[in-house]
Amino acid sequence: MIKKxxxxxxxxxxxxxINLLLAQDNRSEQxxxxxxxxxxxxxxxxxxxxxxxxxxxxxxxxxxKKKPRDAQWRYLKAVLYADRGLHLGDEDxxxxxxxxxxxxxxxxxxxxxTYNNLxxxxxxxxxxxxxxxxxxxxxxxxxxxxxxxxNLADLHIYFAKSIYLEGLSKDNGSSERLRxxxxxxxxxxxxxxPKLNLDFKSKTIEGSYxxxx
Numbered sequence: 001m002i003k004k005x006x007x008x009x010x011x012x013x014x015x016x017x018i019n020l021l022l023a024q025d026n027r028s029e030q031x032x033x034x035x036x037x038x039x040x041x042x043x044x045x046x047x048x049x050x051x052x053x054x055x056x057x058x059x060x061x062x063x064x065k066k067k068p069r070d071a072q073w074r075y076l077k078a079v080l081y082a083d084r085g086l087h088l089g090d091e092d093x094x095x096x097x098x099x100x101x102x103x104x105x106x107x108x109x110x111x112x113x114t115y116n117n118l119x120x121x122x123x124x125x126x127x128x129x130x131x132x133x134x135x136x137x138x139x140x141x142x143x144x145x146x147x148x149x150x151n152l153a154d155l156h157i158y159f160a161k162s163i164y165l166e167g168l169s170k171d172n173g174s175s176e177r178l179r180x181x182x183x184x185x186x187x188x189x190x191x192x193x194p195k196l197n198l199d200f201k202s203k204t205i206e207g208s209y210x211x212x213x
Contacts, residue, residue, distance in 0.1 A: 037063070037072075040059055040063070041072060041076065043059065044056050044059045044060060044076055045076070045079075045198045045199070047059070048076075048079060048080055048083050048198060049198070051083075051084075051087060053080060053083075053084045056076075056080055057080060060073055060076055060077050060080060064077065071104065071107070071108065074100060074103075074104065075100075075104060075113075075114070076198075077100060078096075078097045078100035078101045078104070078114075078117070079097070079117065079196060079198050080097075081093045081094070081096045081097035081100065082094065082097035082101075082117060082120070082121055082196055083196060085097060085121075085124075086120075086121075086124060086196075094121055094124060094125070097117075097121060098118065098121050098122075101114050101117055101118045101121070102118065105118065109141075110141055111141060112137075112138040112139075112141040112142035112145045112148060113138075113197045113199065115134040115135065115137045115138035115141065115148075116134070116135065116138045116145070116147060116148045116151060116195075116196075116197050117196050117197055118130075118131075118134045119131040119132075119134040119135045119138070119148075119151055119152075119155070120151065120195060120196055122134060123155065123158075128155060128158065128159060131155055132152070132155055135148050135151055135152040135155065136152070139152065147195055147197055150195065151195050157185060157188055160185055161182070161185045161186060161188075164178060164181055164182035164185060165182060167182075168182055
């Protein structure tokens with residue numbers, strides 16, 4: 001009995017050491033995976049910006065096949081559809097992007113980037129009021145979200161132009177002041193480029209995703 005106890009005492013510290021080494025290896029492996037995924041996300045965003053959509057799609061498809069519910073890659077898939085749809089004038093791509101972003105807002109209503117991107121897509125579909133509500137929500141979710149403020153201001157310029165033009169149509173163009181304002185605002189470069197946000201607060205998404213499962 002004493003011999004058995006001695007053997008247990010002898011090997012117990014070794015077992016702890018082995019467990020610590022295994023845990024350290026697991027942490028190292030997890031860290032490597034996180035770093036590799038982060039690099040792939042950056043590469044994918046760069047490919048989208050360069051309009052190399054097929055290459056970006058391959059990377060996104062690979063990671064979504066491994067983790068179909070992964071919020072980061074679903075977000076990038078929506079960005080890919082949005083950027084390609086807006087760039088090529090492909091309505092089908094835009095609708096696919098809207099569907100994914102709307103689903104993400106349901107799952108992660110606290111995010112700002114998804115609402116901003118939805119607003120850009122709504123604007124492309126002439127749904128100004130839906131775009132305004134989306135941008136308002138983006139700003140509520142993140143009060144220092146400068147891009148959303150810019151897009152919202154541009155949207156109000158668009159609204160103002162539409163109202164001025166409608167007023168001119170009712171007045172048969174006889175109001176010089178209204179015409180001058182309409183001409184001035186018509187020269188303002190509003191929404192010259194769709195301002196999609198390729199980035200998002202990954203920690204927020206990851207935390208929310210973990211809490212929902």
